[in-house]
Amino acid sequence: MRAVVLALMLALMPGALLAQGAGSTMPADPDAGLIPQVEAPQVWPLFPDPVTPRGDPVADTDQAPEQVVAGLSNSAVAITTSFDGSDILIYGAVRRETPIPDGPLDVIVTIEAPSQPLTIWQKARRFGIWVNTERVDVGAAPSFYAVATTRPLADILAPDWDNRYRISLPLVLRAFAGAPEVEDTLPYTQALIRLRQQNGHYRLEEGAVTLVEDTLFRTDIRLPANLIEGDYRARIFLLREGAVIDAYGAAIEVRKVGLERWLYRLAFDQPLLYGLMSLAVAVIAGWGASAAFRKLRRA
Amino acid sequence: MQIYLPIAEVSVNAFTLMGLGGLVGVMSGLFGVGGGFLITPLLFFIGIPPAIAVATGANQVVASSVSGVLAHMKRKTVDFRMGGVLLAGGMVGSGLGVLVFNILQQLGQVELVVQLCYVVFLGLIGAMMLQESLRALLRARNPTGRRRLHQHMWVHRWPLKVKFRASGLYISVIPPLIVGVAVGILAAIMGVGGGFIMVPAMIYLLGMPTKVVVGTSLFQITFVTAFTTLMHAVSYNTVDVMLAVLLIVGGVIGAQIGTTLGARLRAEQLRILLALLVLAVCIKLALDLFLTPDDLFVITTRGQ
Numbered sequence: 001m002r003a004v005v006l007a008l009m010l011a012l013m014p015g016a017l018l019a020q021g022a023g024s025t026m027p028a029d030p031d032a033g034l035i036p037q038v039e040a041p042q043v044w045p046l047f048p049d050p051v052t053p054r055g056d057p058v059a060d061t062d063q064a065p066e067q068v069v070a071g072l073s074n075s076a077v078a079i080t081t082s083f084d085g086s087d088i089l090i091y092g093a094v095r096r097e098t099p100i101p102d103g104p105l106d107v108i109v110t111i112e113a114p115s116q117p118l119t120i121w122q123k124a125r126r127f128g129i130w131v132n133t134e135r136v137d138v139g140a141a142p143s144f145y146a147v148a149t150t151r152p153l154a155d156i157l158a159p160d161w162d163n164r165y166r167i168s169l170p171l172v173l174r175a176f177a178g179a180p181e182v183e184d185t186l187p188y189t190q191a192l193i194r195l196r197q198q199n200g201h202y203r204l205e206e207g208a209v210t211l212v213e214d215t216l217f218r219t220d221i222r223l224p225a226n227l228i229e230g231d232y233r234a235r236i237f238l239l240r241e242g243a244v245i246d247a248y249g250a251a252i253e254v255r256k257v258g259l260e261r262w263l264y265r266l267a268f269d270q271p272l273l274y275g276l277m278s279l280a281v282a283v284i285a286g287w288g289a290s291a292a293f294r295k296l297r298r299a
Numbered sequence: 300m301q302i303y304l305p306i307a308e309v310s311v312n313a314f315t316l317m318g319l320g321g322l323v324g325v326m327s328g329l330f331g332v333g334g335g336f337l338i339t340p341l342l343f344f345i346g347i348p349p350a351i352a353v354a355t356g357a358n359q360v361v362a363s364s365v366s367g368v369l370a371h372m373k374r375k376t377v378d379f380r381m382g383g384v385l386l387a388g389g390m391v392g393s394g395l396g397v398l399v400f401n402i403l404q405q406l407g408q409v410e411l412v413v414q415l416c417y418v419v420f421l422g423l424i425g426a427m428m429l430q431e432s433l434r435a436l437l438r439a440r441n442p443t444g445r446r447r448l449h450q451h452m453w454v455h456r457w458p459l460k461v462k463f464r465a466s467g468l469y470i471s472v473i474p475p476l477i478v479g480v481a482v483g484i485l486a487a488i489m490g491v492g493g494g495f496i497m498v499p500a501m502i503y504l505l506g507m508p509t510k511v512v513v514g515t516s517l518f519q520i521t522f523v524t525a526f527t528t529l530m531h532a533v534s535y536n537t538v539d540v541m542l543a544v545l546l547i548v549g550g551v552i553g554a555q556i557g558t559t560l561g562a563r564l565r566a567e568q569l570r571i572l573l574a575l576l577v578l579a580v581c582i583k584l585a586l587d588l589f590l591t592p593d594d595l596f597v598i599t600t601r602g603q
Contacts, residue, residue, distance in 0.1 A: 080303070082302065083301070083303040083310060116600050117600070119598070119599045120598055121596065121599065122595055123592055123595045125591075128589060129415075129589060130589075132597065187596075191594070191596030195598055196598075225303065226309045226310055228308055256305060259305075263306070263540060263541065264306065267305070267306055267540075271532050274532055275528060275529040275531075275533055275538060277540065278358050278540045279358070279529065281362075281544060281547070282361040282362035282365065282528075282547060283362070283365050285362045285551055286362040286363060286365030286369075286547075286551060287365055287366065287369060288551075289366050289552070289555065290370060290551075293555040
């Protein structure tokens with residue numbers, strides 16, 4: 001079986017796997033084993049309290065009957081001056097020693113940007129004009145989050161498993177910063193997700209993962225042009241009957257390079273020098289332009 | 300061609316920015332204004348975070364006013380002493396303005412205050428200019444006797460009187476200092492040079508002769524916006540030099556085209572056009588404040 005998988009894989013994506021191949025080891029958490037012993041509460045709120053800690057993808061690779069082996073087309077993204085977004089190809093295969101079990105197998109792939117604190121404001125009319133009035137501070141929310149799945153998320157992922165790994169969009173928020181000033185934070189978090197979905201920074205792409213023969217999978221996830229720097233995280237989940245049976249994690253390093261990096265560092269490390277440089281550019285451009293056009297007019 | 304702006308952390312079309320700079324440059328060449336009052340709101344519209352739009356707008360005004368002030372120095376139409384007094388006030392105002400800007404940012408009200416400032420000032424200036432230039436048009440048709448050189452108002456009789464030779468004035472330094480402070484605050488909060496406030500203030504409040512007004516205001520604006528740019532860069536790291544360069548390249552070319560165009564049109568008609576343009580920007584911004592927004596929620600992160 002394994003040989004077949006490998007042969008198929010090599011045929012499908014030549015050379016690609018060899019670069020990043022075997023590395024399905026997740027940091028082991030003694031509390032959380034594989035499938036068992038998760039007592040699901042009766043009701044799962046749509047937007048659970050972000051204060052509850054986020055589960056890390058944990059799977060005991062030695063015992064899992066089916067394991068995920070995966071790779072990324074690029075493990076680093078360079079933000080250059082002409083950066084216009086980037087496509088990341090995530091591919092992989094299911095490794096198993098036993099015959100394929102019955103029932104559908106599903107794959108979920110997520111990519112997550114580093115989290116930032118942010119503030120959600122609600123506008124209200126005051127003295128006839130629209131003013132930011134009430135605020136909710138969120139301690140950590142990823143600036144980009146994409147979920148790609150083989151089938152509709154609700155059909156393949158049980159709420160308790162979602163809550164544990166925090167896969168679906170409503171669970172991306174981590175924590176409120178301090179006690180919220182408003183009674184009901186739900187409209188605020190909903191608005192955050194709605195706004196970020198509208199501008200493409202939060203994405204749910206159901207059916208975007210193609211799974212071949214319950215063994216090979218691949219998906220393309222497009223990173224938008226407006227990226228921030230940092231260590232992005234890709235996660236791949238293998239699911240059966242709503243439960244996560246194996247998980248894999250990989251890092252994507254997103255860095256400004258060249259001129260972008262130089263300017264950014266200068267602006268933050270040497271702000272005075274940077275400010276003077278900006279002024280020099282402006283003065284030279286203003287003087288140069290008038291001098292050049294005077295010459296042109298005389299000629 | 301997409302360009303990733305290192306400080307704003309957004310990717311925008313380079314030609315859009317250069318076109319924007321060019322358009323504003325044409326305006327500034329045509330009407331003799333810096334164009335900051337147009338560039339900052341336009342940057343909001345294309346999705347540049349307000350804090351960065353304001354700081355970078357100030358940097359762009361430096362470039363356009365340098366090229367203007369050089370031309371005026373050649374024609375000897377700059378009153379350096381008056382400029383110096385205005386400048387001293389302007390520095391104080393700019394420092395205050397950057398401070399106020401930071402407080403507003405923490406309160407989440409930057410956008411509102413900047414928009415309100417624009418609506419109020421653009422509305423006032425636009426209406427005044429329209430009225431004044433319409434009257435000038437009528438006067439040109441039936442000319443009457445010569446006007447007085449300038450009128451003395453009560454503010455001119457305050458203490459600390461100083462001779463301003465190039466302007467032919469002997470007045471107290473306090474009113475020009477106050478004008479300078481007010482313009483400095485506006486420069487820092489609105490990302491503008493304040494020429495559209497200062498020029499009428501110099502003519503109507505200080506009674507300066509029109510021929511030295513533009514040169515002197517450009518002289519002062521150059522230094523106040525330079526100071527504002529530095530303050531924003533050092534305190535909040537919000538100047539995006541890549542964005543500034545694109546705007547400046549478009550701007551300096553546009554300004555020269557505007558100057559050539561301006562020589563072929565009549566001054567009164569030009570001023571009516573500018574007044575209408577100012578009022579149009581004012582109405583657009585006012586509508587944004589009064590109409591129900593598409594979404595009642597907004598998200599702000601650092602630097603936005």
